[in-house]
Amino acid sequence: MKAIHHIEKQTGKAFKLKKGAFLTVIDPMGQQVSDMVLFNSHDVNEKLSSGKSLDFEESILLTKGHFLWSNRSNKMVKIIEDTNGRNDFLLAPCSKETFEIMYNYKGYHPSCLENLYTNLKPFGLSMDDIPTAFNIFMNVQFDQKGKLSVLPPTSKGGDYIKFEAQMDLLVALTACSAEDSNGGRFKPIHYIIEE
């Protein structure tokens, strides 16, 4: 039996993943985004880079067969399965300022940025260390003029994406906290590690 790890709604987790191990991220109920950031577990100054990944993969939309790359131009993970097939790598993790600036929200609001850095803090990382995340299941549409729109995810309950680690990694994952990104309802995220 492979253990299924639960990330409660609007929270996150961080963990190590060895080179060659597999990580499967599951949307158990459908329409739920999970922001993922990656670091070299032996030197956290090496981290996930959207700019390097889009450049080397020559695509905005990354799915099965693509790699996610680091700021030092090394492969971090390979996407080996992706049953939904729509992920975002353009937008930063939601933060309290996202809700203030974009949605005019007042007061405390849980966010992916907070959930990423509080879970990464025990590993010596700070808020400023968090790069643009790979936003699993996030449905960001763009037109030819570059206009961006965030739509509800197309993922259905049980959809998953499976990664193979290309180096020893420190991984952080969330169950995203932004209303507009998740069809207006917050749900958990599940994940499985196979070594």
Next chain:
Amino acid sequence: MKAIHHIEKQTGKAFKLKKGAFLTVIDPMGQQVSDMVLFNSHDVNEKLSSGKSLDFEESILLTKGHFLWSNRSNKMVKIIEDTNGRNDFLLAPCSKETFEIMYNYKGYHPSCLENLYTNLKPFGLSMDDIPTAFNIFMNVQFDQKGKLSVLPPTSKGGDYIKFEAQMDLLVALTACSAEDSNGGRFKPIHYIIEE
């Protein structure tokens, strides 16, 4: 007379820019890209963020009227003029690995990443600190499937983009070193600072 600063082909420069000052980046000969990165000059852990900028501006293509934002969700510059109108904020600065991995180039090749970090080194920054740059005049096309293509810039000799600093900044600029991004020929970049 406003001083015109010259950036020789395949090189870069770094300098401070006070809040409220104007920076004009000029393509003097046409078809030449300039990669730009920005830091808060009082705390370089605050830096340019493509993810935050695309998110808050709701667009892949940033031009006149748009702001570039930091990883801490603060406005860094406003684009107040842009005579060419096509810039890229998706792709990482070219590095020696870009030429090795994408173009199978062997041996030393000048790169924007090297030109950014060597010019920023006197300010205490390292290679790992360089974020995805705002690539002025870079013509990256994308289709609806997300496929990316790098085409020659549409900029003509004398085209320029003008920024107004929204905070005290440390700026680094290059004259880009990648063959494919610059119509196959390397040219200088000029810039003017008005305080």
